[in-house]
Structures are given as structure tokens and as C-alpha cells.
Amino acid sequence: MAVTGSEGSKSGTPDAGESPLLRAGAEAVERGELREGLRIFERAAQVEHGDLRLCALVDVAVVTDRLGDHAAAAERFREALSQIPVDARRMYPGALIGLSQALQNLGDLDGAQEALERAREALGYDDAPGDLRLACLVSSTAVALHRQQWWRALDLASESLDAARRFGPEHAGHPLMNLAAAHFETGRWELAQDFAGQALAAFGAVDDPAGVAETRQNLALMHTRTGSFEAAEPLLAAAQEYFEAAGAAHRAGIGRKVMGFIAEQRGQTDAAEARYREALHRFEESHAVIDAADVRLRLATTAFAAGRFEDGESELALARGSYAVRGLGLHCAQLDYWHAGLLEPLVTQVPGLLARAVDLAVPAALALDAVRYELPDGAQRDSWNRRIVNPALRLAFRYAYLAGDARLVADLIENQCAGTILDIDRLDAAPPAPLDLFEPFDPPSESAAAVQDALQLGTALAAVAAGAGLPVAPPPRIAVPPDGHIALSGWLEAAEQRYGRRVRADRVIPA
Template sequence: MAATGRTSDGDDDQLAAGYAAYQRGDVLGALEIFERAAQDAPPRLRSAALINAASMADELGEHRRSVGLMRTALAVLPADAARQRPAALVNLSQAYQHLGELDSAQETLEEARSLLADGTDQGLLPVACLLSLTAVALHRQQWARAHELAAESLDVTRRLAPELIGHPLMNLAAASFEIGRRELAVDFARQALAAFEAAGDAAAVAETQQNLAIMFVRSGRYDDAEEPLGASQGFFEGAELEHRAGIGAKTYGYLAESRGDFDTARTRYRHALDRFDKAGAVLDAADVRLRLATVAAAEDDLALAEELLAMSFEVYAEHGLGMHCAQLDYWHAELLHRTIAADAHPDPATLSRALTLAVPAALAIDAVRHTLPNGNQREHWHRTVAEPAMRLAFQCAARTGDGQLVADLIDSRCAGTALDVESVIEPRSATLEFELLDPPASDDSAPALHLGTALADVAAAAGIRIAPPPRLSDRGRILLSDYISHAEQRYGRLIRDHRVIAL
């Protein structure tokens, strides 16, 4: 059984001691007890102890260690303990999710769901499986599926485990927030918080407080974020939950950065980075390095900023996060451009680097807008990422005096849609969002439609796969050809269709 604070008559004394430690909030102590219990134990007891040890490691943020323990447990699981396999798979999927390995998480959950389909009474496990499936859908930004799974799990939880009702409520909050229904999301989150408080689940209360604080931060409601953030951070630090404490430290850093307090921001981000490194949360660590780079650039340490950006880019590229890479390149170019704009005699080499980063990134970022099936996502992507990135590309091209490039960018933007000139040339303060946006992976199972911009928005809203924009030809010359090729190679995704349209 997974560590839930409950024991049964057949539990070994050491397992019972581990459960008791977990119930007291001593997660590290519980981990040590379970690992000792697994040593030289008979197969059934060993597998049970390893499963619980893996759960404790995951709660402590040691996700890679958790995966190793759980895999070992599954390998030694005896035939007469087969009922433990679905539970172990669900727990393993959670560790995979924390590591960003969503394919592995999905595979383990599908196996668990298949094993649960035989109708055998598995207690609360159907609830856990549905909650984890919802979490994966949320990670993949499949908001409609996430909402559907959350609603299904809400019904199942009411029937099987009403004391856990806060979990599907929080998933409904997350799905609602991402489709732009932010007040409804906050309402769901507060319902979830009340449910966890009523159930006496201190860890879930803290997680919900942190999630609510992040919703406030992402909505620009910084003052509202302070109280739930402080309450949750006290719990996570006291319980030595490295990953969650790292998220809290990063959030505190972002609040300080947003208020111009770079000393505090840098300190908080460093604390977050230390915790993420200890937890093996490499993507979270890369995100924090990106924020530290922004602080370094604000304090005129461009060399340090670029070093940190390079480290983050390497991590994103290794994990196949092409749009994270594109957004990082855009922000890298933005930081360079700020240096250029502040210098009466800017370095031509710096301007060239900014241009080389800005144009491919802008083309890649702009090309994905019709892949987003939700109108709020498309609007948010355009307003916070695509429009600023394209504006920066225009500014860099104009500064170099490359009239042909400026003309090509205009033609590319005007193909099928009107160019909002004011949005391109009007000076605005670019900002880096609290979280990088990453469009969901495209579904290659259905043919893509070739539509103009207006119809593409309609089709995308209906969930229809839309082809990337076409390539444009001017008297045999493909516009932006070198930049397009570079972007597709650098970000690992098609940003222009193979069709060619003559101007």
C-alpha cells in the first residue's frame, strides 16, 4: 500500500512505524524507515516497503530516486501481491510527471487503468488514477480533456472518497484558469482549500495555498498572493519538501523582481535553484536560471546572463521543448536589445547576435498561434509572446538598416492577415511571464487543413489541425528562407508549410 497514514493487521512493524512517521509529518524519517524495512525482507514485504519509500522520496522532491525505488519494487513484486501493481504504477507516474517525462507517465497510467478495468474492488485507486490522468492532461495543455477527467473524478471521488474531494476541485480550478475563466478558477481553488482544511490534510492545504498564490501572481494580483504563499512556504520548508519549497522560493523571487527589488529576487531565485537541483527537477532549475539571467541583465552583468541562458537552453533542447527554446532566444535577444538601445554607439556584433536570435524565434513563435485550440490561449500567446517577439524582430532588423529584411517581415506578417503597425513600432515594455508557455504537441493522426488566417482561428477553435503558414515567393526568392531553415533546425518543429505562394 502507498503511504497514507493507515495500517492494516498484516503490516510489518517497520511499515507501521513508517506510516506513523508519515502521519506525524516526518517524511524524511518515514523514507529511512521504509528503506530499512526493505533490506533483506521477503518479497511481499520488500515490495511494499519500496513502494512506500518511493512515495516518500517523491514527496521530498527526490523524483529520480523515487523512480528508481518504484521500478525496483515493480520488478520484485510477487504474484500474490499483484493488486499492488496499479497503485505502484500511479505513484510512479507522479514521479515521472515531476521529472517532465510525460510519455512515461502516460504509459504507466494507461497500464494502471487497464489493470483496474477488470472491476475488482481497488478501494480509492480509481480516484487516484483519474486524478493522475487529469494531471497529465493538464501538463499536456489538453484543457478540454482535463476538464472532462476532472468532472469525472469529482463524481467518483464524491462516491468513493468524499474526504478527497479537494483534489478534483483543484484540477477544475487549474483547467478553468487556463481557458481564461480566472474568477471561477479562484472559486474552485478556495472550495478545494476549504475541503482540505475540513479533512485535516495539512500537505494538501499547503499545496492548494501555493497553487492559489501562483494563480494570483499570473493574474498580476501580487498583493493577494502574499498570504497564501507565506502560509504554504512555512509548511514546505518545515517538512523539507525541496521541490515545493523551490516553487515557493521562485514565486517569492518573481514578486521581488516585479517590484524592482533585484537583490531579494536574486537571493530567492538562488534558494529555488538549490532546492530544484537537490530534487533533480531539471526543468524547474532551467526556468529559475532564466529568471536569474533577467536579474543579471538588469544589473548590467550581461556575461553572466548569457551564461545562464545557455545553460537553460541546453536543458530545454535536451527535453525537446522547442517553444521554450524559441521563447528563451526571444528573451535573450530582448536583453541584448536593451543593452543596444541604452548605448549611443552600440556594438555591431551585439546587434548582429540580437538579430540572429530575434528573427528565427519570432517566426517560430508566430507560426504556432493556430495550433492552439482555445481562444484564450491564442489571445494570450499573441499578446504576451508572439506580438512582442515579432516587434523585437522588426526593431532589430530596422537597427541594422536591412531594408530587404524589414520588407520581408512585413510581407510575411501581412500574408492572410492585416498588420497591426502600431503594435510593431510603438515602444512597450516587454516582460517575461512567470511561466514559459509551451503549445501542446500537434496531432499528426489527422490531415492538416490549409486555411487563411481568419478561417484558421475558427478551425483551431473547433479542434481541427491547421497547417503552418505557407512559404512566400517573390520572383523566385523564398522570403526569409535562411531564417526559416535555421528556426526549424534549432527548435525542432515545422514553422512553414512546404506550399509556396507567389506574392
């Protein structure tokens, strides 16, 4: 799912005073005329001086990123940062937050996190601008969502929502949408749609057409992934009209990908592949490498369905390479599981393919199974197991059985019988310090009633969502009699090396 970044990187010009050109550019962007806004800001960068010129440079970078040229945006942000004094109270941290957003879109999550850490340091003084502190939290949530760090994303999104309530309700849309994304990915679909509805109301109340369009697109994606295509299509069409008119290539590419998926599910293979190719072109044009990898997975699926197995393998290899080089181990595990499933019709026909399918399916299933201990409550763990883990383990069992590997089948059974262990240390420990180490925000500003309603309901939903569940420990290792060997030992090692994730605790229990 697309995640919500931040509008906090706008310079806002308090450091610099007034500029008719900057005001005109901002008005054009607010109308959705991104290219006109970019033209005006570029002109301002040529004719303004001092802080106003620096503000223009930052605004050029922000709009370039929104247009989807993320590589150029990152260069523009770096150019601006090389000239902005580190004590510029708004421009310097704002540019760092904007740089983080561009780097997230480029898939450079380490660079994005580093930029955010620098921004937090720059905002560490007592009366730092609250909207930028909030923007830093929102962007940190987006990084956690990209990394599929669900627990951290939920914590950060909840904290962001509380910060919006305390500082300014008009900024509530982004944390609400990030809460929707995090809960959707961990199986709380109804709750996610409630949060997304509140985000839509919040963006609409402050007349933010870009926020409205992004939220409509995200809602459409939720409906699509739950099979409600009729509910998705009007939202998708409205969002796509905005992004195409604004020239926002990256977001338009996301819309094309969702259109392709709907066509694929309806059996319209040619139309699906055409939409996927259009999306891939937009993503490559924007250097949005993670989204490009995601759509390659769909292209691999259509290629396998059409019997073009070499094309499908090529797409999967390109996608996996993009995930792996960025340290996205869970993405790699999900792709390997999907790859193993695509091989199923062929494993009894192609010599040697069954062994490869086993090698893909078993470590991927173990890595996906281990995710449950990271989730904050039992409902989310149950949903993750039902939707993700159980199908992956069924595939691993099936391939182990077809391969005639009795020991692997037995070890998989022992692994599943081990159950879940309560994490006493985490249960007894004092609650962690809040992730936002800043001082309290100023009182909320006056805002539209619809935004206040969205905040009140969103905060209530967040409190309910956070109130359930006991922490669990990472799954233990199982010693299997009579020889006492560790069940799946080689497979566990392969999973941890392959995906760069801890999939089992060091603790050993007898079968």
C-alpha cells in the same frame, strides 16, 4: 506553474493486509511529518515480509519523492517494481504511477509517459481500482502540462474531474488544480482562480494538508504572475511554512523562487538573487532539472540588470540545454524570445550582437505564434496572442527594422496579414474517443459536502470552458509576389529545426 501530480501511487495495502508499522507511517505522513514517516516505512521494509514488505518499499519511494529526493525515489520505485508481481492489483500500477511522478520531477518526461502507459495496461481489467485509474489520468495531465501541450492537458484534466465525480469526490482536488493550471497558462486567469479555489476547498474538506499547501502555493504563483503580490504573500507564507516543516525540498524551492520574483519586481535585487540561489540549491538537491532551468532564467535576468552579461549568458545556456535535451521545444522558444529581449539595451553598442538578436527573436516569435492552432477556443487564442505572441513579434519587427532587413520586415507583415483559417476537417470529424479507455467507475462514495460543492462548481466551470470555440488549422505558408517566394521560408525552417515543432502547414496561399 507547478503542476499537480497524484497521491494515487500510495500502496494502500489491499494486496497485503494490515500492518501497524505501515499504518503508523501513513499517519505520520498525513500529519506532515515526512521524515518520521520515512523512518517508519524504512523500518517496515526491514522487518515485514511478503506483500507487506513490498508495500513498505513503495511507501518509502513515495515519501522520498515528496521530500524532494527524486533521483533516490526513482531508484526506490524501480527496486520495488523489480520485486512486485505484475498481477498485484494495486501495488504494481501504483508503483508505476509513483515512478512516473518521480521521473516528471527529474524532467524525464518520456520515461514518465512510458511508466504511465504500463500502468494503464496493468489497470485494463474490468474491476481495476478506480482511484488508481483516476491517479493515472491525473499524472498524464501533469505530463501534458510539463510539455505545454495545452489542448491535451485540458482534455485530460476535464476527464479526470469527471472520473473523480463518478468514482470518489474526495479525489477531486488534483484534477481541479490541473484544470486551474491549464487555464491559467492559456490566459483564462479568472477561470483558473475559480478552479484553484475549488481545489483548495476540496483538499480542505478531506483534511489533506499537503494538498492545501500545494494549492495555496499555486494560487500564490497565479497572483504573483498577475502582479497581485499582496494577495500572493499570505498564501505563499502559509504554504512555505508547511513545506519547510515537512522537509519537502522541491516545493520549498518553488516557494523561494516566487519570493525571489516578488523581491525582483519590487527592485530588491540582492534579496531576489539570494532567494533565487536558495531555490536553485533546493532544485539541484532534488534533481528537479526543469525547475532549476526555470530559476536560471530569473538569475540571468538579474545578472543582465547588474551588468554581469557573461554570467547571464551562462545561466541562459545552462537553462536552454536542460530544456533542449528533454525535447521541450516551446520552453526553448520562450527562452530564446526572453534572451533576445535581454540583449535589447546592447544591440546598438556591441558589434555583431544585432544579427544574433534577430536570429533569436524571429524563429522564437514564429514558433510561439504557431501555438494558437493548438488551443481549443478563440478566447484562449486571443489571450495567447495578446500576452505571448504580440510582444514576441513586436521584438522581431524591431530587430528586423534596426538591422535594415527590408525583406524580413515585409515578410513579417505578410505573415501577420494572412489571418487564421478554420480547420474544416476537424470541424466535420466525429469527436475523438475519450482519452480514458477504462470502463465506467463505481458510483461516488459518500464524502464531505464541501467536496461535493467543489465538484459541482468545478464540473460546471469545465463544461462552460469546453463549450466555446472553433478549431483552426496550422498557419499556412505565404507566397509573396512578384517572385512568389515563401515568406520567412528560411526562418520557418530554422524554427522547426530548432524547436522540434510544426510551425506552418504545407498549404501555400498567395499574399
